[in-house]
């Protein structure tokens with residue numbers, strides 16, 4: 406070990422030397438050989454010791470392999486061509502999952518590019534080595550990216566709550582390739598239901614690729630359609646009804662779209678005042694609240710009967726927006742009632758979406774789809790839940806073995 410000067414944070418160099426048998430592993434096929442062609446001094450960044458940055462030095466051999474020709478020797482402590490040791494790579498990769506790459510780079514005194522390469526190598530190794538679950542239920546969902554009308558399609562395992570794949574648009578073609586490329590044939594064979602939105606390209610793709618799977622419409626999306634209808638009623642009632650009424654309805658959109666049970670205190674009074682000013686809006690609000698019950702029935706008949714009585718309550722109300730919603734729900738009744746046979750956990754779908762949006766927001770400007778997908782997989786699978794899990798990722802690598 407060599408230390409430059411007495412400064413508390415002076416760099417340390419560790420020279421690694423091979424002892425014992427002079428046999429080297431070829432980095433091509435992993436065969437051992439003792440025929441060395443030449444060697445070259447190389448350095449790797451390693452974990453710091455106290456405040457001292459540490460550099461590992463080693464004379465890496467080039468060997469003459471009978472099968473591969475001239476190749477560099479394989480070393481235990483670092484990936485081929487990497488500038489950092491494997492244990493530092495793991496630490497950087499791990500840090501990058503909870504802080505921006507630029508912060509992790511500063512923290513470990515490497516360049517941004519080196520930190521990013523370390524992160525990618527770390528995530529790839531993790532993804533390669535973990536088992537591939539075969540979920541019964543998968544989710545197909547669009548995620549809005551940025552403020553424009555740019556949508557990404559996310560394929561996820563909604564049994565274990567993990568992201569499986571990602572595409573940069575939401576066309577039928579790319580959804581079809583997403584389903585065929587990201588899922589192996591045994592995985593596809595196991596899928597019994599796909600939880601998705603009422604988006605025709607998705608439905609077509611599912612019908613082509615997963616012929617045996619049912620479609621379950623996501624509760625969140627169904628209620629979103631209901632909220633849109635309710636908002637149409639609000640606009641109809643207040644904004645085309647003269648200046649006085651307009652003032653009453655102004656700025657109430659978000660309040661109106663909230664569910665009754667989540668509204669408290671003064672906001673609840675505000676909502677009641679709004680309903681007192683317009684009974685039709687009140688009626689529409691109640692009708693939307695009732696739709697929650699669509700997912701409480703045990704049989705499709707129950708769902709159907711409920712929807713028929715819901716439509717009956719609409720009669721004479723002169724609420725064309727809600728009537729349109731009713732017709733829409735009737736058209737998609739099969740996919741809504743499919744929940745009776747496939748009780749997918751909508752809560753998992755929603756929390757997945759929240760995590761995905763948070764990762765995308767943090768990784769804004771990230772152009773590389775492959776890295777973003779790896780980050781999403783890591784964030785949703787959250788593989789570190791205990792000290793033991795953490796140890797798996799921070800396993801010490803020997804600097805060099807004597808075999």
Ligand SMILES: [Zn+2]
Pocket residue numbers: 431432433434435436470471472473474476
């Ligand atoms: Zn070889």
